[in-house]
Every structure is written in C-alpha cells, then in structure tokens.
Amino acid sequence: xxxxxxxxxxxGAGRFWTWNPSTSSSTSTTTLVWAANExxxxxxDSSSQSELFEIAHEIEVLSPTHFPKPTYKYNNxxxxxxxxxxxxxxxxDQDVVMVREFFFVWSFFCGMxxxxxxxxxxxxxxxxxxxxxxxxxxxxxSTEPFVLSLRSIQLTRFHFCLRIHGVVVVLSLGICRRV
Amino acid sequence: xxxxxxxxxTGFQGDIVLAISNVELLFKDxxxxxxxxxxxxxxxxxxxxxxxxxxxPSPRSLLNGGFDVFQMCLLDDVYGIKDSEGNIxxxxxxxxxxxxxxxxxxxxxxxxxxxxxxxxxxxxIDARDTFFQTNPFEGLxxxxxxxxxxxxxxxxxxRLGKSTKNANWLRRSYxxxxxxxxxxxxxxxxxxxxxxxxxxxxxxxxxxE
Numbered sequence: 001x002x003x004x005x006x007x008x009x010x011x012g013a014g015r016f017w018t019w020n021p022s023t024s025s026s027t028s029t030t031t032l033v034w035a036a037n038e039x040x041x042x043x044x045d046s047s048s049q050s051e052l053f054e055i056a057h058e059i060e061v062l063s064p065t066h067f068p069k070p071t072y073k074y075n076n077x078x079x080x081x082x083x084x085x086x087x088x089x090x091x092x093d094q095d096v097v098m099v100r101e102f103f104f105v106w107s108f109f110c111g112m113x114x115x116x117x118x119x120x121x122x123x124x125x126x127x128x129x130x131x132x133x134x135x136x137x138x139x140x141x142s143t144e145p146f147v148l149s150l151r152s153i154q155l156t157r158f159h160f161c162l163r164i165h166g167v168v169v170v171l172s173l174g175i176c177r178r179v
Numbered sequence: 180x181x182x183x184x185x186x187x188x189t190g191f192q193g194d195i196v197l198a199i200s201n202v203e204l205l206f207k208d209x210x211x212x213x214x215x216x217x218x219x220x221x222x223x224x225x226x227x228x229x230x231x232x233x234x235x236p237s238p239r240s241l242l243n244g245g246f247d248v249f250q251m252c253l254l255d256d257v258y259g260i261k262d263s264e265g266n267i268x269x270x271x272x273x274x275x276x277x278x279x280x281x282x283x284x285x286x287x288x289x290x291x292x293x294x295x296x297x298x299x300x301x302x303x304i305d306a307r308d309t310f311f312q313t314n315p316f317e318g319l320x321x322x323x324x325x326x327x328x329x330x331x332x333x334x335x336x337x338r339l340g341k342s343t344k345n346a347n348w349l350r351r352s353y354x355x356x357x358x359x360x361x362x363x364x365x366x367x368x369x370x371x372x373x374x375x376x377x378x379x380x381x382x383x384x385x386x387x388e
Contacts, residue, residue, distance in 0.1 A: 070286045081293070085221060092296045092299070095316045096196055096299060097196070098197075
C-alpha cells in the first residue's frame with residue numbers, strides 16, 4: 001500500500017488526481033495524471049417509484065406571528081440581532097444553503113472517509129467504484145495528519161474511488177469503473 | 180470542502196452561509212479556502228460555554244478530535260439594541276438557559292433567514308455528511324406562500340424506535356411513554372429541511388421557542 005501526501009497547490013477546480021497503474025509499479029516512481037472533470041458523472045437512480053413529496057394536509061401552518069421571535073426572552077421589542085458576517089455578504093434575492101458549525105478538524109476527514117467508504121449507499125451515490133488498493137492524497141497541509149494516520153489502518157481491500165477537489169482524493173491502483 | 184465543492188459543481192450559484200468555530204481554532208488553510216470561495220458568508224462568533232456542571236465557564240471542549248456536542252453554551256452578544264442609524268448601542272447577554280450547539284443553530288438560522296426575501300428558498304443542512312449530485316433548488320415551485328419540505332428517512336432501514344440515537348433523544352426529552360407511541364414512526368431529520376423563506380422563518384421560531 002502506498003500513500004501519497006501532496007502538499008500545496010495540488011487541487012485545481014474541477015479536476016482530480018488519478019492513478020495510472022500502467023506507468024508505474026510498487027517500486028517505481030509513481031505517476032499521477034489529471035483527469036478531466038467530464039470524466040466524472042454522478043449516478044442518479046431514477047428507478048424509484050416512490051413519491052418524493054407528499055403534501056401533509058393534516059398540518060396547517062398557522063402564521064409566523066403565532067411563534068415568538070427568539071428575542072422574546074428579552075421582553076423588549078427593540079432587541080434585534082446585531083451579529084454581522086465575519087466575511088461574505090448576504091444577497092437577499094438569492095436562494096441559500098445554511099450550514100451550522102462548519103469546522104474542519106482531523107475527525108471531520110476521518111468521519112467523512114468512514115461514512116463514504118463503509119456506507120454502501122454513499123458509495124453508490126458517488127457513482128464510482130474501484131478495485132485494488134487505495135491511495136489518499138491531499139494538497140492541503142492541514143489534512144496531512146489525517147492522511148498519514150491512514151497508514152495505521154488496514155487498507156488492503158478498499159473498493160472505492162472518490163473525487164473530492166483538492167482535499168482528500170481516494171484513488172485505486174486497480175481499475176476504476178462506473179457503477 | 181466536499182460539501183461546498185459538490186454543491187457548486189451542481190451549478191448552484193446562491194449563497195452558502197456557514198457558522199464556524201472561532202477562526203483561531205481553524206486551520207489556516209480552512210479560513211483561506213472559505214475566503215477564496217464566492218458567495219460564501221461566514222459567521223465566526225465565540226460562544227459562551229460551560230463545563231459539564233453547566234456553571235463553570237469553559238472554552239469549547241474538544242472530544243475525540245471534534246467539539247463536544249453536548250457542551251452547554253450561550254449566545255452572548257448576538258442580540259442587542261441599535262440606534263436609529265443602525266449603530267449598536269448595547270450588546271446583550273443570553274438570558275436563556277444553556278443549549279447545545281445543535282439547538283443553538285436554529286437561532287443562527289433565524290438570524291440568517293431574516294437576511295433573505297420571502298421568495299427565496301432556503302435549505303438547512305448539516306455539512307459534515309452531505310454532498311450534492313444535483314442542484315437542490317432546481318425546479319422548485321416558486322411563490323407558494325410558505326412551502327416547507329421535510330425529508331423522511333428510509334423507514335425500511337430505520338425508525339424512531341429502531342434508531343438508538345433517535346430513541347434515546349426522545350426517551351430523554353419526553354419519556355418512555357412518548358417514545359413507545361412514536362416507535363414505528365419514520366425519522367424526519369431536522370438536519371435537512373427546505374422551504375421558502377417565510378416558511379423557514381415560522382419553522383425556526385417554533386423550534387427556538
């Protein structure tokens with residue numbers, strides 16, 4: 001098993017590292033090649049017959065005013081949120097995705113990796129499966145401890161190939177194939 | 180990053196709003212990365228947290244490499260009073276009891292929701308175990324006067340009673356009798372919800388009450 005730790009500037013947008021087994025061996029210099037973004041296509045399962053959305057007729061929205069604002073405890077209508085973004089600007093006319101505590105610590109990557117690898121459904125959602133050994137690369141210094149720690153884990157039968165831009169890329173010595 | 184990258188790769192061009200741990204606790208790469216992305220809005224606000232006794236002040240606790248999700252915290256200096264020109268004239272301490280971050284998040288969501296128009300669609304989602312294959316906002320019905328989407332998990336795989344986590348949450352909060360009534364009900368995870376702004380506002384007020 002080989003693990004490559006790539007530091008600095010490795011992750012271009014929309015690209016991912018792939019392993020080219022034909023040009024290297026376990027004892028030779030490794031070769032990493034870029035694969036175009038077009039090579040990756042998500043797998044969408046359109047065979048499900050279940051209804052995605054059903055209207056819950058028994059639930060009636062009362063009105064926004066039925067529930068108090070979170071500031072109600074202050075019992076003072078002049079109290080308003082005063083926090084501003086640390087960086088970035090809200091665009092009121094846009095759709096928005098809101099995410100709570102978004103932290104990157106070692107366990108984040110470990111957790112993400114475990115979820116993706118051991119979750120068969122997740123693996124299928126990624127849409128790519130592979131045979132052979134697994135390689136992990138990172139172009140970010142902060143993820144290096146995670147990548148290096150994988151050396152202590154039994155990785156010999158990772159049937160998994162994943163593209164995550166610039167951060168953790170899981171590759172296979174075997175043949176990646178679409179599922 | 181897989182969260183942001185896969186979301187943007189779907190063609191989604193709206194805002195991504197994040198609450199993160201204190202910038203000081205982040206790896207520098209992470210802050211640089213977030214700053215490098217367009218239309219990402221980041222809030223880094225220090226929470227007032229306590230040790231397990233709920234009284235002794237304590238920084239955010241780390242547990243197994245991540246934050247202790249059960250640590251009780253307060254949202255000090257998030258609310259206040261402004262003058263007529265919008266200048267902050269008073270910052271207020273949180274007057275409610277300590278809440279875990281999973282509960283506090285809804286107040287963040289409420290504050291952020293107020294920054295958007297009633298016609299905007301909002302998705303509330305946990306980042307850690309989420310990535311995207313398609314644009315979640317594509318094809319949504321618009322101007323529905325308050326449409327709210329909840330997502331039921333696969334009831335063949337898990338249920339409120341079958342899931343140890345769900346069962347324990349219900350048992351701890353509402354008791355065994357309530358849990359038994361809900362045992363066979365499907366899990367509707369609050370970690371993923373979508374709706375029009377006006378609906379999300381109502382929903383979050385209800386959760387925060």
